[in-house]
Amino acid sequence: MAATPSPKLESFYTQKKRQPSQSEIVSLMAQCDKTQRQIETWFRHRRNQDRPSHTKRFCEASCSWRFFFYLIAFLAGLRTLIDRSWFWDQRECWRGYPQQPIERAHFWYYQLELGFYFSLLLCVSVDVKRKDFKEQVIHHIATIFLLGFSYCSNYVRIGTLVMLLHDSSDFLLESAKMFNYGTGWRKTCDTLFVIFAAVFLVTRLVVFPSKIIHTTLVLSMEVFEPFTGYYFFNVLLMVLQALHVFWAVLILRMAYKFLFLGKLDKDERSDEESEPEEGEDDKGDGEEEDEEVEYFGERSKEALNLKLKILTNSCVLNNLTNHRAAVVSKMRKAQ
Known part of the structure; x- marks a missing residue:
């Protein structure tokens, strides 16, 4: 549901913040002549308008470039490394170091990966922002420095193994996004996600520390001293x-x-502020009617409280008047 036009609320939303504090809501109530609930509902609907659509997420996920x-990169890297000695025996990564010639295929493998991660770092500010936005930036910067x-x-030699290991699961994730945002094929998406999860956990939590980090920390010391x-x-x-x-x-x-x-309802990396609002934005007419009933019920309750307060004040005044009259009467009798 789109937020109703309101220049003052829109100005506050775009220039200050998307989620006002309680004191700011009180100030906006006075400026816009709206209730607190109406202002909170307006901001919720306005934030939902800015949530990325499935089309935008699909373009981010595939767009004929990230998945491909x-x-x-994975297939080309595997083709150039599968018949190399250091692919099977990581000690070969350091044999003859530093006098190790760089093959032409590995040179271009490096250049393509380096250019790709530079593009990711430049595009991260315009992509759909998620909870791991900072982690993504750190990852891209660390990867560029590593390359x-x-x-x-x-x-x-060890660098090509690191790149191949990371590419082995990334294309599975992007393919799952394509089927999720582009076609809505839930079963295919869920199957690809399960495969991706298995490959990711094995390669990143088992193979990476046991093979790559062990090779650079321990096996490299058999050839040269730390520097x-x-x-x-x-x-x-x-x-x-x-x-x-x-x-x-x-x-x-x-x-x-x-x-x-x-x-599997959502991506755990989705923006924290937007997630709870997704369900709220998809409410049916019945729930909207319930909100209206609740709203008018609150107004009626406020009116009733006001009447009770007036009635109470009136009773107090009457009691004081009667008490005063009784005192005056007693004084006259005493005289």
Whole structure:
């Protein structure tokens, strides 16, 4: 439901804040000649107007580039790495380091991934904002530093494994978004989400720390002594791992709802302010009528309280008058 036009409320909404405090609501009541409930309802409807539509989310999810990039990057990366020795034995990542030639395919793999994450960082401000907005920004910045530093330090072998590991689950998530926002095929979306959740949890919480971080922290020490780049690179990997744990918690919440409650209503990363309003915006006519009845009931209650207050004051005045008359009468008799 769209908010009714109100220039003063609209000005407050756009210039100050989307959710006014109690004192601000009182001030707006005086300015607009509206009740508190009417102002709260107006702001709720106005916030719902700004919620992203399914079409916008679909364009963000696929738009012929994000899903296809992840898919193509994963397949191309797998094709260039599956027959390399360090893909199967991570000790080979450090054999002969730092004198390790960079293959042309891996050079372009790095350039494409670096350009892609730069584009994500630039577009994050215009994409649909979610609860993990800050975590997304941190992830993109950490990834860009990792790619740039690993290329300059010739950590290319371990860097290609990190990129392949991340791409292995991302295209599944984007495909689930496409079916959810673009077609409404719930069963297909739920199936893809379950596959994505399994791949994400295995690759990010098992393979990443046991293979990648173990390789950079422990196995690399068999070849060279720790230096500044060693600590810098591993700190960035730890940042990524912390973000993996954060997103794993959100995914497990969604998986719990799907497996035990039988449905998957929403993305756990959705904006916190908008989520509770989704149901409110979809109310039926019956609930709207109930709101009106409740509203007029409150008005009637206020009027009744006012009458009772007037009546009480009148009774008090009458009692005082009668008491005064009785006192005057007694004084006259005494005289």
